[in-house]
Amino acid sequence: MNAGTPRPYRRPPHFAWWWGHRAYTLFVARELTSIFVAATALVLLGFAWTAVQGPDAYAAYVAVMTRPAAAVFHAVALVAVVYHALTWWTLAPRAAAVRVDGRRLSPRAVLGGAYAAWAAASAVVAWLVLRGP
Amino acid sequence: MVPVPTRGHVRPPDADEVARSTEPLWWLLFAAGGTVAALVLPVHALLHLALALGLPGDAFAHAHVARLLAHPLARVYVTVVVGLAFLAWTDLALGAGGASWGQVLSRRLTWLPLAMAVLAVANLVVARRVLRMNPRRSAITAVAMGVLSAPWPVLVLP
Numbered sequence: 297m298n299a300g301t302p303r304p305y306r307r308p309p310h311f312a313w314w315w316g317h318r319a320y321t322l323f324v325a326r327e328l329t330s331i332f333v334a335a336t337a338l339v340l341l342g343f344a345w346t347a348v349q350g351p352d353a354y355a356a357y358v359a360v361m362t363r364p365a366a367a368v369f370h371a372v373a374l375v376a377v378v379y380h381a382l383t384w385w386t387l388a389p390r391a392a393a394v395r396v397d398g399r400r401l402s403p404r405a406v407l408g409g410a411y412a413a414w415a416a417a418s419a420v421v422a423w424l425v426l427r428g429p
Numbered sequence: 430m431v432p433v434p435t436r437g438h439v440r441p442p443d444a445d446e447v448a449r450s451t452e453p454l455w456w457l458l459f460a461a462g463g464t465v466a467a468l469v470l471p472v473h474a475l476l477h478l479a480l481a482l483g484l485p486g487d488a489f490a491h492a493h494v495a496r497l498l499a500h501p502l503a504r505v506y507v508t509v510v511v512g513l514a515f516l517a518w519t520d521l522a523l524g525a526g527g528a529s530w531g532q533v534l535s536r537r538l539t540w541l542p543l544a545m546a547v548l549a550v551a552n553l554v555v556a557r558r559v560l561r562m563n564p565r566r567s568a569i570t571a572v573a574m575g576v577l578s579a580p581w582p583v584l585v586l587p
Contacts, residue, residue, distance in 0.1 A: 362480065377470045381466070
């Protein structure tokens with residue numbers, strides 16, 4: 297892009313730079329759970345898509361989703377997505393400086409609000425689905 | 430003449446460069462995606478685990494599910510959750526040693542071919558007024574952000 301300005305040399309990191317340090321390993325594990333976030337989002341998309349198409353398409357979707365493999369996948373995905381969410385909410389008070397009345401809200405309050413919102417959103421979704429026909 | 434690089438010294442960006450950077454917009458998408466994913470994806474995974482284990486009875490019957498999704502808000506919800514959950518990957522691109530917006534764009538655009546006018550206009554306003562980018566850059570950013578968020582409604586809403 298800028299041919300005139302040379303960039304400082306950066307030594308390429310070792311491919312296993314994240315191995316051997318607990319914090320780094322946990323961080324990379326957290327980033328890798330993004331794969332399950334994407335997969336869960338795709339499953340949700342498939343759910344909505346087939347349900348809107350009609351009973352036949354939806355029956356095929358349910359048939360796939362009730363296989364034992366689907367149970368294993370969703371058990372793993374649940375752990376991954378919850379870990380993803382927990383690490384996200386832990387980050388929230390550091391990233392969001394919420395000010396009320398000129399004073400910064402304590403990290404504990406931000407975290408509490410985040411967990412409350414998480415619980416409320418989960419409860420609403422679960423109620424909408426589980427209250428049945 | 431090529432200037433000689435100073436060893437061990439990186440010039441910090443001045444205020445003007447920071448103001449013209451497109452990075453805040455990408456971080457905004459990342460933050461929105463991460464928050465939406467953290468809020469609702471765990472309960473969706475849990476419900477699907479319950480479905481796989483045969484627990485929820487007739488909660489997943491087509492009549493009930495179709496009625497839920499008949500509501501426009503439910504469709505907007507699915508669109509937003511799926512779209513933003515994918516955009517949360519933005520941070521992987523951002524984290525890769527200060528990738529330029531061009532690099533970020535090239536990693537995203539394979540997925541998303543159409544522009545969404547409303548978001549593009551909103552981003553144009555944000556880029557011009559809040560981030561004070563020059564017109565050309567704000568136009569590019571607005572189109573880029575619009576394109577990013579586009580085809581999910583088309584997929585979900587028949």
